Amino acid sequence: MKLIDPHIHCVSRTTDDYRFMARCGVVAVSEPAFWAGFDRSSAASFADYFHHLTDVEPVRAAQYGIEHYSWLCINAKEAENVPLAREVIRLIPLLLDHPRVLGIGEIGLNKNTANEITIFEEQVDLAAKHNQLILIHTPHLQDKHKGTAIITNILKNDRRIDPQRVLIDHCEEHTIRMAREAGFWCGLTIYPRSKLTPQRGVDILEQFGPEKICVNSASDWGDSGPHTLVDTVLEYRRRGHAEAEAGEIFFNNPCRFFGQCDKWKIPAQR
Ligand SMILES: [Zn+2]
Numbered sequence: 001m002k003l004i005d006p007h008i009h010c011v012s013r014t015t016d017d018y019r020f021m022a023r024c025g026v027v028a029v030s031e032p033a034f035w036a037g038f039d040r041s042s043a044a045s046f047a048d049y050f051h052h053l054t055d056v057e058p059v060r061a062a063q064y065g066i067e068h069y070s071w072l073c074i075n076a077k078e079a080e081n082v083p084l085a086r087e088v089i090r091l092i093p094l095l096l097d098h099p100r101v102l103g104i105g106e107i108g109l110n111k112n113t114a115n116e117i118t119i120f121e122e123q124v125d126l127a128a129k130h131n132q133l134i135l136i137h138t139p140h141l142q143d144k145h146k147g148t149a150i151i152t153n154i155l156k157n158d159r160r161i162d163p164q165r166v167l168i169d170h171c172e173e174h175t176i177r178m179a180r181e182a183g184f185w186c187g188l189t190i191y192p193r194s195k196l197t198p199q200r201g202v203d204i205l206e207q208f209g210p211e212k213i214c215v216n217s218a219s220d221w222g223d224s225g226p227h228t229l230v231d232t233v234l235e236y237r238r239r240g241h242a243e244a245e246a247g248e249i250f251f252n253n254p255c256r257f258f259g260q261c262d263k264w265k266i267p268a269q270r
Pocket residue numbers: 007009032034106218
């Protein structure tokens with residue numbers, strides 16, 4: 001069956017990962033802008049990163065028959081440096097017409113600090129002014145519930161924001177209700193350690209139903225990998241769900257969310 005990994009940091013992954021994804025049926029990926037594993041020293045470094053995301057990585061992915069799309073932003077961790085963050089934000093409007101850019105992301109919070117909230121709000125404003133889809137990063141572990149509450153409240157209080165055009169990512173058992181009840185799309189991230197296991201991911205899919213949920217590997221430079229998405233598909237099928245049901249979650253749902261941007265060229269399958 002055909003799959004989409006809706007959240008993966010391909011700049012940190014090897015050609016073996018691309019080959020693995022192609023063999024498993026992954027036909028498209030989306031790559032949000034994120035922390036590189038170290039703090040960058042200048043806005044110029046982000047300009048190069050955005051070039052890598054929008055122009056270099058799609059060519060690399062195409063060699064494996066995979067469509068590559070991306071999202072632009074300053075991530076929550078580096079948003080702690082407000083002057084740098086504002087310089088980076090000024091780079092983004094010029095790139096929003098790029099045919100591979102789906103929207104603003106992954107913006108959100110890391111430690112729920114005042115500086116992070118300031119820059120988050122400025123990027124929500126940027127997305128609203130340019131009518132962009134939004135991909136949200138929610139914090140890790142003990143900061144997640146509070147951070148998700150802050151983020152969803154800011155978004156709900158901005159009348160320009162349509163919740164159907166926002167995906168709240170890295171949801172877990174204790175945060176998914178908050179996102180869903182406000183009408184947002186939700187992302188589940190499956191990791192070898194931390195975040196969700198394939199079993200917990202499928203438990204959530206069974207408990208909450210498949211509507212408006214996208215499952216991803218969020219593979220990056222750390223302990224992660226594109227296999228976690230495939231392991232989740234296998235766990236879902238192992239529990240007796242039909243291939244067509246799996247296709248709804250692991251292919252059609254990302255097509256539906258991303259398809260709200262007319263640059264996304266892959267239709268959901270009927
Ligand atoms: Zn990410």
